Amino acid sequence: MNIKDGILGLVPEVHRNVLFCEFEKIINNYREKKWEPSELNGGKLCEVIYSILKGYIDGRFPGKPAKPKNMYDACKEFENADSNKFPRSIRIQIPRMIIALYEIRNNRGVGHVGGDVDPNEMDATAVLYMSKWLLAELIRVFHKVSIDEAQEIVGSITEKIYPEIWEIDGKRRVLNNALDKATQTLLVLYGNQMSVKETDLIEWVEHTNPSVYRRDVLRKLHKSRMIEYNEKERLVTISPKGIQKIEKDIFEKKI
Incomplete structure (x- = not known):
């Protein structure tokens, strides 16, 4: 029911x-x-x-x-x-x-x-x-x-x-863990009105290597303008382009 x-x-x-x-x-x-x-x-x-x-x-x-x-x-x-x-x-x-x-x-x-x-x-x-x-x-x-x-x-x-995202004990989890880390990052950022700490993102998507995560995920997403990545403050914010990508690639397809 x-x-x-x-x-x-x-x-x-x-x-x-x-x-x-x-x-x-x-x-x-x-x-x-x-x-x-x-x-x-x-x-x-x-x-x-x-x-x-x-x-x-x-x-x-x-x-x-x-x-x-x-x-x-x-x-x-x-x-x-x-x-x-x-x-x-x-x-x-x-x-x-x-x-x-x-x-x-x-x-x-x-x-x-x-x-x-x-x-x-x-x-x-x-x-x-x-x-x-x-x-x-x-x-x-x-x-x-x-x-x-x-x-x-x-x-x-x-x-x-948005059943793809599960909020539990202050954390956001992507239930489809087959998604790549970049997509998972955009998903957990989606709907957050404030910037998210880099350390929180690493915990939420459960990446095992922070240096690799910065290099292969955050910097690449920043370069493609999917996010704004403030490396000095270690803060991340999803961009309108990132929001559009999630809505088109995830929500419209109803994974």
């Missing part, structure tokens, strides 16, 4: 499908560094979660997710739900997070002062983690599991978007 079919059982299938579809769009666009407001926003996710909450409180779900005329007022209405029947998370915490996420969705790219931080990246990061929290909280409440278990389920869903 697909992991998504086994959770949120009280929620109609059409709402579940839209929920996970919109969540995966956010994850995918963030990993691909598509941070423009038109590419990455939580608006649709907010609307489906609002519809789920409303259907749960009213005792009947609409035929499909729909947005209210005024998201702020509609979410505030949930505070009036019976506290003896519905937990605080349903009445207050999730609705308030919806309001915050919807505010970013509607007013991104405006009001940012200073140029040191890319506002699109900053806002996209907020959208990403708010979305993860909302999904985990829905799973915790509707699936009756602990916070840790809900987070594990969200992590499992995220991993299934």
Whole structure:
């Protein structure tokens, strides 16, 4: 059974499908560094979660997710739900997070002062983690599991978007170890918004000789502009060219 079919059982299938579809769009666009407001926003996710909450409180779900005329007022209405029947998370915490996420969705790219931080990246990061929290909280409440278990389920869903990469104990592993070390390096770099330490890469791809890894993998990838390799600081960052290669050679072929 697909992991998504086994959770949120009280929620109609059409709402579940839209929920996970919109969540995966956010994850995918963030990993691909598509941070423009038109590419990455939580608006649709907010609307489906609002519809789920409303259907749960009213005792009947609409035929499909729909947005209210005024998201702020509609979410505030949930505070009036019976506290003896519905937990605080349903009445207050999730609705308030919806309001915050919807505010970013509607007013991104405006009001940012200073140029040191890319506002699109900053806002996209907020959208990403708010979305993860909302999904985990829905799973915790509707699936009756602990916070840790809900987070594990969200992590499992995220991993299934890119099943070639496995994150475990702070490390990233490529499950297809038949791939050459250069491809494995690009794969573990893919989706990292920050530079990665050379020592981490050596550990992640399990190369046995750091000097050979620098010579045959990192320097060659740098020369071909797949990565930016700062030898002085020993930091590595995947380039847009490297991202395109992974998406074309790995994800589109579905290894």
